Structure formats: structure tokens, C-alpha cells
Amino acid sequence: MCGIVLFQVAENKFLETTWTPCPFRLIDYTKTDMELTPRQIVAELDKHIVGQDEAKRSVAIAVRNRWRRQQVDETMKKEISPKNIMMIGPTGVGKTEIARRLATLTGAPFIKIEATKYTEVGYYGRDVESMVRELVENALGIVRNTEREKVQEEALKRANDRLVDMLLPPHTRMRKPFDEDDEDEEYDNEDLSDAELVRKVKHDRNREKIRTMLDAGQMEERIVSVVSETRAIPMVMGNIPGMESMELDLQEMFSKIAPKSTTRRELTVKEAREFLIEQESDQLLNKDKIQSAAIELAENLGIIFIDEIDKIVASEKQHGADVSRQGVQRDLLPIVEGTTIQTKYGYVKTDHVLFIAAGAFHRASPSDLMPELQGRFPIRVELKDLTKDDFVRILTEPDGSLTKQYYALMQTEQVTLQFEEDGIDALAGYAFSINQKMQNIGARRLYTIIERMLEELSFDAPDRSGETVIVNAEYVRQRIDELCKDEDLSKFIL
Numbered sequence: 001m002c003g004i005v006l007f008q009v010a011e012n013k014f015l016e017t018t019w020t021p022c023p024f025r026l027i028d029y030t031k032t033d034m035e036l037t038p039r040q041i042v043a044e045l046d047k048h049i050v051g052q053d054e055a056k057r058s059v060a061i062a063v064r065n066r067w068r069r070q071q072v073d074e075t076m077k078k079e080i081s082p083k084n085i086m087m088i089g090p091t092g093v094g095k096t097e098i099a100r101r102l103a104t105l106t107g108a109p110f111i112k113i114e115a116t117k118y119t120e121v122g123y124y125g126r127d128v129e130s131m132v133r134e135l136v137e138n139a140l141g142i143v144r145n146t147e148r149e150k151v152q153e154e155a156l157k158r159a160n161d162r163l164v165d166m167l168l169p170p171h172t173r174m175r176k177p178f179d180e181d182d183e184d185e186e187y188d189n190e191d192l193s194d195a196e197l198v199r200k201v202k203h204d205r206n207r208e209k210i211r212t213m214l215d216a217g218q219m220e221e222r223i224v225s226v227v228s229e230t231r232a233i234p235m236v237m238g239n240i241p242g243m244e245s246m247e248l249d250l251q252e253m254f255s256k257i258a259p260k261s262t263t264r265r266e267l268t269v270k271e272a273r274e275f276l277i278e279q280e281s282d283q284l285l286n287k288d289k290i291q292s293a294a295i296e297l298a299e300n301l302g303i304i305f306i307d308e309i310d311k312i313v314a315s316e317k318q319h320g321a322d323v324s325r326q327g328v329q330r331d332l333l334p335i336v337e338g339t340t341i342q343t344k345y346g347y348v349k350t351d352h353v354l355f356i357a358a359g360a361f362h363r364a365s366p367s368d369l370m371p372e373l374q375g376r377f378p379i380r381v382e383l384k385d386l387t388k389d390d391f392v393r394i395l396t397e398p399d400g401s402l403t404k405q406y407y408a409l410m411q412t413e414q415v416t417l418q419f420e421e422d423g424i425d426a427l428a429g430y431a432f433s434i435n436q437k438m439q440n441i442g443a444r445r446l447y448t449i450i451e452r453m454l455e456e457l458s459f460d461a462p463d464r465s466g467e468t469v470i471v472n473a474e475y476v477r478q479r480i481d482e483l484c485k486d487e488d489l490s491k492f493i494l
Helices: 038-046 053-069 074-079 095-105 130-150 152-167 194-215 244-257 269-284 287-301 321-337 371-375 388-396 402-411 421-437 444-453 455-463 473-485 487-493
Strands: 004-014 085-088 110-114 223-237 260-268 303-307 340-343 346-349 354-359 379-382 416-419 468-471
Touching: 038 053, 038 095, 053 085, 053 095, 053 287, 053 354, 053 379, 095 110, 095 303, 095 354, 110 130, 130 152, 130 287, 130 303, 130 340, 130 346, 152 194, 152 223, 152 269, 223 269, 260 269, 287 346, 321 371, 388 402, 388 421, 388 444, 402 416, 402 444, 402 455, 421 444, 421 468, 421 473, 444 455, 444 473, 468 473
Parallel strands: 085 354, 085 379, 110 303, 303 354, 416 468
Antiparallel strands: 004 223, 223 260, 340 346
16 A cells, blocks of 8 residues: 655754864763652652542552662563553543643653553554654653753853854965865965965854853844755655554655755854754754664653543444454553564663553443453552532632643733632532533533633733622622533533
């Protein structure tokens, strides 16, 4: 099955220049990061997520065990496998939020994927192996950013040298008639005449003045001309099921034979410096070593969060989409169990990748998954339904709670939004009550209720600058009570 190859012109870096790789040694990334203790991890999660202590503890222990494994000897390290976790609970109780916050806490490669976007090999869609390739890309970004910081000083020096050359090119020897062949010939000061030597010394002095002004930030708004290179990037159209790696290879192959063109851009010194630093940093890095370190980092510390795993449970009727769902489970099994996946950076083993699965399991149960797949998630954590007290805490305790978010939004219009305790209690009561009467969507119900309550204020806020709006129980009832009584209407609005 052949695809159609299209070429999209996208701007690449500046013109290639000669360079010498910087002799640096990659640090052992598998020995760093994730040094937070389980108690510290739970404390960080508590800042953003209310309740669900059991799930937080299980995730914190699993993350800490990743660090512990790196401290043992090599023989024992190979024997220790990750204890994968399955979080079970209704929607809106914090499963996805735990994963999102965990990604910011760990310095390890972390990706969150939806199980529903994968199909069985042979069906149109993405195959499950692509999640491992995404994990490697994430690890590559971590390693590259760390190495960029190490060469930042040298890259800045080289960028400033190039800026000086753009503002005032180096001195060139005045040519005599018929000596065009000697244009680029190196020369010593002894080869120069007295007049040429005076010109060269004066020229070098001016270059040093420009360098000093650059360092002092006095030339940031000067315009320099930069030549950039555009390369045609191939886009392979026509998704080949299960052949994503082949598409990447085709893109790389066509990119080498794609036509190039150069363009000249006018940039300020400040903009050009940023651009040149990025280019020089890339040239100073050893890409092969970075790719090897990224693969090792993904293999040893990678974490993959699989959300909506309950949606790939097949029903009793094995037809249509159910066939592909069962196939996704079969394809997922060897990856969770441990296998080798081919990526464009090399082969990646998933034996020690930590998998955390989550699902609501409204119409199915974990036992409906393939027995082999169930066994690969030995730790089961059940998240509890949110109570009214939980809603009150959600509205007040987290650093980025909804009440604090809306307060900050209204402050931009010079309107002070003041939430009283009875007002927060009323909001929590309505959220809990509506969840019990209709579909239970957990904490997401608070979004719809508060947005509905503040709809009028949000519209009129520009005209109410300087006012203070007090949200108490009466304020909430006036705007929500009638809507809650009309069940038919509330089904669509709340």
C-alpha cells in the first residue's frame, strides 16, 4: 500500500557552518531525578488533588521504587520489574489529574495516552507500539534540554562572535592587481605594509568596541541580515496501518533529496542571538550519544499512563469495533509484559517501563479484560466517589482551585469576587445533588455550575469595574435553584 508523498516547505536552521563537536560526557540520567520520597510526592499531589489517599500512596510508592531500583547492583536490577497499577473509579474523581500532576513532579520520561485512539494492527488507525515511540521522543527532549544547558555558555560565545562578524566583518587584505587567487590566503602582520597594518589595527579596535557594546546590551535593536535555509519536509499521506516506522523512514529518506532554498531575513540583534544560540547549541551536541542516553532513560525510568482502558473491553457481541478492541488488548499485552520496539533512534525494551492504567469501568469491570492483561497490573486502586465535603475542599484547598481562578479572572476587569463560606457550601451542595440525580461526572460538575452562576457577571464585568461581588448562599440560590428544579432543562445545561 503506497502513500502519496507531498513536500511542505518549512524553515529550518541557518546555513550550515563548519564546527567541532564539544567534548562533553553525558551524565548518567538513570541515576538522577525522582529522588522525592513517597511522603513528599503525596504532599505535592495534595496541593492540587483532594482525597484519594490510597491512589496517591500507590503512585508515590511506584515512582519511588523506580529510584530504588537504580541504587541496587546490576545483577539484581535486571530481576526487579515494575509493579504496574490500575486505578478504578468514576469519572471526575482525579485519575487523570493524578497523572497530569505526576508528570510535572518526575524528571523521568512520562506520557499520557488514551487507549481509545489505538486499533488492532491491520485496522485503520494507530498501533499500540507508537506509545513507546512517543515515550522515547519525550526522553529525547529531556536529555537534549539538559545537554543544551551544559553548552549554553559556549553557544552564547559563538553566537556573539557571529554577531560581531555580521555587524563588522573581519579585516581583509587589500588585493593587488591580478592576485585574486590570494583572496582567502592567511597572512601575518609582517606581510602587511605599514598602511595596511594601521587599517587592520583600527579595524580590530572597532570590532572590540562592537563586542563590548554587544555584551553591554547597547545594540539589541540594531538590524542584522541573516541567511536562513529552507528545506522541503516530506509528508507521507495515506496512513499505513501498523507501518508508522516505515513512514518515518520514508520521511527521512525524502528529506535528504528534497530541494533546498535560501532566504535572507532582517532581524534585530536580540532576535538573531536567540536564533544563533539555538543553532550553535545543536552543533555542539553529540546527537548519537543523546539518542543512546534517551533510550536508556526511557527503558529504565519511563512511565506510560494509559487512560480510558475500560473502553477497550469488548462486549459479548464480537463484531464491528469490538473485534478491534479485543485486538488492542492482545497488542498491548506484550508491551506491558516486556518486548522490544523498533524506533527511529534504535531498539527500545519495555521490560522496566512502568505502566499506570485508569478507567471508570461503568459498563464493564477489570475482570472483563483479558486474564493475561489483568495479571500485568497487580496493584489495583479504587478511587471513591466525591462527597459534598470533598466538593467544599476542592473549591478552597488546591493552589489553583476554581474559586481562586475566577477571582484572578475578575481582577483583570477590576472586579473583586468574594466567596463566602455559605456560598461555597451551597455550590458544593448543588454539585453533589445534581450528580446524584443525573449522570455522575464528579468534580467536573463544579465547572458547569460555577460557569452558569457567573455567566451574567462575566458578561457585564467590563462595565462593573471597581465593584465587589459577594458570592454567598443567596447569590448561588438565585442563579442555580430554578434551574435545578426543572430536571429536563438541567439535564442539558448542568
